[in-house]
Amino acid sequence: MSVMTIRVVTPDKLVFDGEAERVFARGIDGDFAVLYNHIPMMTPLGVGELRIEMQGESSYVAIESGILEISNNHINVLSNDAMMAEDIDVARAKMELERTERQKQNAKSREDLIKSEMEIVKLLNQIRVGEKK
């Protein structure tokens, strides 16, 4: 099977740089998969997981929105915040989640409410992906 190269980058670090046979991602309209020889494409990503499959093994990355670009069998994933499942501290994320949920209940403005809701979605995603390692 032919392989593609894939790179996941955030402004702070290079999260993943390697090869993949299949890549599954969550777009803003739903999940999709990328296989070898995909046409050049650009699409925004939602909050979700990115699954990178190589020789029967899967790596998981938690993505907090981003962009996926593919051309010439090379995939670039840009995200403000992306974490490998191995790097996620699930216990800490759960604590953060509790704290944010409290914050949400005490939210004074609409803005605060939206902010904490977004944070909760992000943390839930991290926990879900983190538990897959």
Add this chain to the structure above:
Amino acid sequence: MAQSMRDIKDKITSTQSTSQITKAMQMVSAAKLTKSEAKTKNYHHYMETLEDIVRNISSTSTMSHHPFFKPKSEKKCTGYLIITSDRGLAGGYNGNVLKLMQHEIQSKSRDGYKLYMIGSKGFDYAKRTGLKIENQFMFVPDDIVYQDIKPVVDKVIGDYMEGTLSEVVIIYNNYLSKISQEPATKQILPLIPKNTETTKAQYSFEPNEEEVINAILPKYLEGTIYGVAITAKLSEHASRMNAMQNATDNALEIITDLQLVYNRARQAAITQEITEIVGGASALE
């Protein structure tokens, strides 16, 4: 004897302890500088990829009509984003940036500009001089991450999109090398279109062109601002390192001078004592 020996000795001791502190600070800054350099490198991976993508889509028509390229605002109002540090003892780091800011706003009318500040030194300065800052107080931690500056970036972009601002300029210290940093301005909005000779591939956009561009451009802008912020941080460490290096050198020079004065004073005291003894002895004869 101009000064007593004890006074000089005290001065030497205090200068020595000062030099120890400045030396330590220099070493801390050097370590932080190395760390920041590594971060800048990581950031370049991100920005290169992002720039590639932007170049690939910049030929599309939706792109050139995006408000990031054409400001909504009719009246001219420049938003200045000024990056200062949280702590002092960094040589001319903050002074230079603030001087450049004063120079920039001098020629503008009171409602021709708005100021956005990063770093507590800048806020102190604004308070002293009575300048109005649009955003809320914010620190710049040493190991700055993207999320730290997001609030102010969101505010600036928001104001621009609302039409309050017609352009956005960052004032910061540019990092030229370890020994040279200079204050600089960088226009970030409206974006200046890049020439598009090398379009790699014809992309398909999912779900559509507009959505993709709306997702990418803010990221590109945020990325650029973040890049400036980490460059400024790099300059801060380098600037502090140099300032402390100079302070240490000066302290050592002062110590050498004082040591000389001290030795002379000591010698003078001995000579005087001998003269007195000799004088006393000859008086007895």
